[in-house]
């Protein structure tokens with residue numbers, strides 16, 4: 001019987017996704033994809049957790065919806081403080097305007113730590129920098145497969161991740177270098 005190598009995609013019927021950037025965007029994506037039945041790995045450039053990053057932030061309804069879809073127990077979390085009016089003050093302390101604007105005020109790290117702990121550690125890889133995206137021409141014709149070269153920032157040992165059905169780059173407002181290099185026209 002001829003021997004042949006068996007790829008992970010032969011063994012697993014679950015589709016596989018790689019997400020670059022392990023902040024809010026990457027964690028939203030990773031958690032939702034996993035909940036939809038994907039095998040997901042997240043690669044984050046930073047070597048440490050990002051929970052010291054943020055400050056106050058409005059809890060948008062779509063964040064709660066993502067929490068719900070991810071299976072997070074909303075009753076177990078203190079989601080924040082409700083506010084009723086949006087008030088703008090003058091420099092002398094007098095009120096310039098006041099609008100009815102019910103919102104929940106929360107903080108960045110609550111959203112991050114909730115999504116981060118829901119995703120877990122096993123498939124969240126720190127100190128991994130996306131350095132290059134190479135689309136295989138043959139597979140690109142048949143499906144949107146990407147090959148990513150991820151390099152450990154400090155020791156520069158490279159890890160090739162292949163046979164991925166979906167590659168999500170969630171590197172924030174400033175597009176990372178490999179994204180600009182691969183898709184220069186994407187805004």
Ligand SMILES: Cc1cc2nc3c(=O)[nH]c(=O)nc-3n(C[C@H](O)[C@H](O)[C@H](O)COP(=O)(O)OP(=O)(O)OC[C@H]3O[C@@H](n4cnc5c(N)ncnc54)[C@H](O)[C@@H]3O)c2cc1C
Nearest residue numbers: 021023024025026044045054055057058129130171172176
């Ligand atoms: C205090 C605070 C308050 C905020 N308030 C609001 C608000 O009220 N409303 C609102 O809409 N937004 C608000 N924001 C903005 C909010 O933080 C951003 O919308 C959110 O962080 C964006 O998440 P992101 O994952 O898209 O990008 P980022 O948080 O920028 O994360 C991108 C991640 O990608 C990683 N990365 C980059 N390049 C690479 C690479 N080559 N390889 C691997 N990893 C890479 C980075 O290390 C980073 O962790 C606030 C932010 C802060 C800090």
